[in-house]
Every structure is written in C-alpha cells, then in structure tokens.
Amino acid sequence: MELPARTSILVAAARVFGSREPDETIRNPDFLADKLIGQDELALISGHPLSAAMLQPYAEAIQNSAVAGLTFAMLLRTRFIDEALTRAVNNGATQIIILGAGFDSRAYRFRDLLAACRLIEVDAAPTQQYKKARVHAVLSDLPTNLTYLSVDFAKDDLRIALRAAGLRETEKTFYIWEGVTMYLPEESVRKTLQLVAACSAPGSSLVLDYVSSLGLDLAKANPQGPGAFPTAWGEPWIFGVPVASSIEFFRKLGLDPGVPVAMTNPELIKRYAIGRDGTMYGAKVFAKMRAEAQTRPGSEDARKAVAAAGGVYWLAELTVPDSAAESVQNG
Numbered sequence: 001m002e003l004p005a006r007t008s009i010l011v012a013a014a015r016v017f018g019s020r021e022p023d024e025t026i027r028n029p030d031f032l033a034d035k036l037i038g039q040d041e042l043a044l045i046s047g048h049p050l051s052a053a054m055l056q057p058y059a060e061a062i063q064n065s066a067v068a069g070l071t072f073a074m075l076l077r078t079r080f081i082d083e084a085l086t087r088a089v090n091n092g093a094t095q096i097i098i099l100g101a102g103f104d105s106r107a108y109r110f111r112d113l114l115a116a117c118r119l120i121e122v123d124a125a126p127t128q129q130y131k132k133a134r135v136h137a138v139l140s141d142l143p144t145n146l147t148y149l150s151v152d153f154a155k156d157d158l159r160i161a162l163r164a165a166g167l168r169e170t171e172k173t174f175y176i177w178e179g180v181t182m183y184l185p186e187e188s189v190r191k192t193l194q195l196v197a198a199c200s201a202p203g204s205s206l207v208l209d210y211v212s213s214l215g216l217d218l219a220k221a222n223p224q225g226p227g228a229f230p231t232a233w234g235e236p237w238i239f240g241v242p243v244a245s246s247i248e249f250f251r252k253l254g255l256d257p258g259v260p261v262a263m264t265n266p267e268l269i270k271r272y273a274i275g276r277d278g279t280m281y282g283a284k285v286f287a288k289m290r291a292e293a294q295t296r297p298g299s300e301d302a303r304k305a306v307a308a309a310g311g312v313y314w315l316a317e318l319t320v321p322d323s324a325a326e327s328v329q330n331g
Helices: 006-019 039-044 049-053 065-090 125-138 158-164 186-198 213-221 246-252 266-272 283-293 299-309 322-330
Strands: 095-099 118-123 146-150 173-177 205-211 313-319
Touching: 006 039, 006 049, 006 065, 049 065, 065 173, 065 205, 065 266, 065 283, 065 313, 118 125, 118 158, 125 146, 158 186, 205 213, 213 299, 246 313
Parallel strands: 095 118, 095 173, 118 146, 173 205
Antiparallel strands: 205 313
C-alpha cells in the first residue's frame, strides 16, 4: 500500500493531541482521531515534534511551540467546520462532500446528524486507501450512506466523478475543503471552486481554510518557523489567496464568500479557545513565541504587514448564490 500524505496524518495527530486537553471547554471534539492515528502513523511523521509529543505527558508536550501552534489551529478549524456542518444540515443540506478528506472523521462522529444525507469522501488513492484500511481496522458498524471516491485531481474530471458517485446537482450540498488549498496550484483551486458554483443547488455552501499570499510569503521567508513541515515530506505550501482581494477572488469564481474570519480573530478565539480559567489555549507558549519572533530580522515589518492585512490564515464559508446555480439548471 502506498503511503498517505504525511500532512494528513500530522493534522489528525494534532486533533488527537487536542482531544487530550484536560479542560473540556477547549478540548478538540474529534474523539475518533485517537483511534485512527496509532504508532505506525506516528512513525510516518517522526520528523515533526508532534510525533514525539504524542508519547509525552500532555502538560510537558504542550510547551513545545510547534505542538501548541498546530494543536491550537486544529482546535479552531475543527470546531468552526463542525458548527458549519451542523448548521448546513439543519438548514436543509442533503449531501455532504468532503474534498481531500484525509483522516476526516465527521462521517462517523456525526453519524446520527447525517443519517439522511448522502456522504462522499473524495481523495487521492494512496491517502484514501490507507485511511479506509485504518477505519475498517478500528471502527465498527460503518455508515452505509458513505461513498469513497478516489480521484486523481490532476487527471480526472471531478464533476463526472462526483456524478458517478451519486451527486445530485439539484439538491442542496455542503462541501468541506479542509487543509487543502495551500498545497494546490492556483489553477486547481480556481477550477474546484468554479465546479462547486456550477454544479450545486442554490444555498449550497463550501467551508474551507486558506492562507493568504502574505502568509505564503512569510512562510517562505521563515522555512524553519514553528509552523513549518519537514521539507523531506515534499508537501510545501504553494498557493495563497491574494491578500488584498480575497473577497473578489471568490466572487469571480461564482461564490459568495460572506465574511472570512482570520484565525487570530478575537471573537473566534473567545468562542472556541478560552478555557474555564479565562485564559486562551496555549497562552504562555504563544507569548514566548512572540517574544522570540521579535528578535528575528524583519519581524517588526512582518508584524505590521500582518496587522494591516487582518491576518494570514483564514476560515470561510462560501455560498452558492441563485445566479451561480442557474447555470446548473441550464447545463
């Protein structure tokens, strides 16, 4: 069996670590990730501090900035998407499409909520086959309304593949595109978003995370930063949404972006990452990180650029407006 994308294991491991947080108010809700990520999977990400952290006492491991930073990001991302999924189904979505699913566990965690929905997990064959093997090994009584769709995004026509997997373009659909856009060429991102706009009923939506072009530039300028992945994995970030025109970027592709939310947004943090004691998850570690960052050349200029842009890493829920969906009905 071919190996899965290492980043798919890494972010699942971050959800595992976050699910071990003693304070349930800021605990990552992905309680199934711990079953999917075992010793063999941790060995595949041994180049990242999180692999070792998983075997250390939680209070000790959380002091590592790379561990705390990734776990914090996954806490916000997981809860934001979980809430968007729940809201979409309650508002009438009957199809759930998870693009680049990796080790996503929502088809199993939200089994009762999604019982009447059509579920399709889409991914490249190596990662999907590995994930399926893990699911069958550790979970029982799998949902019968879930279809796995293996796609070569560089070669296959995604719309044809989704139709063959059971997608009904006249039904309201909710798409999850988590942790993917930054690894794709811009043209692939554009084509996928255009497809969602073209083949989805009015009111359908897609939730995603994305890095801005500024965030991409800063990551390239500091390749050994706390959020960096080992270069040997060969999974670099290569695309960032234009920093000055993200709203227009999505609108031109036929989607209403609403109001994207930066990961540093105070209201987002207050909603998802403030513990019982009133402090933010990892606050002491992040304060130390900020102090260390100030010693790096150009740090003040970078800080000002990020502040002016409002952030570099974003969450958004894009909606298919009536005008975009009309082309579906006609074509």
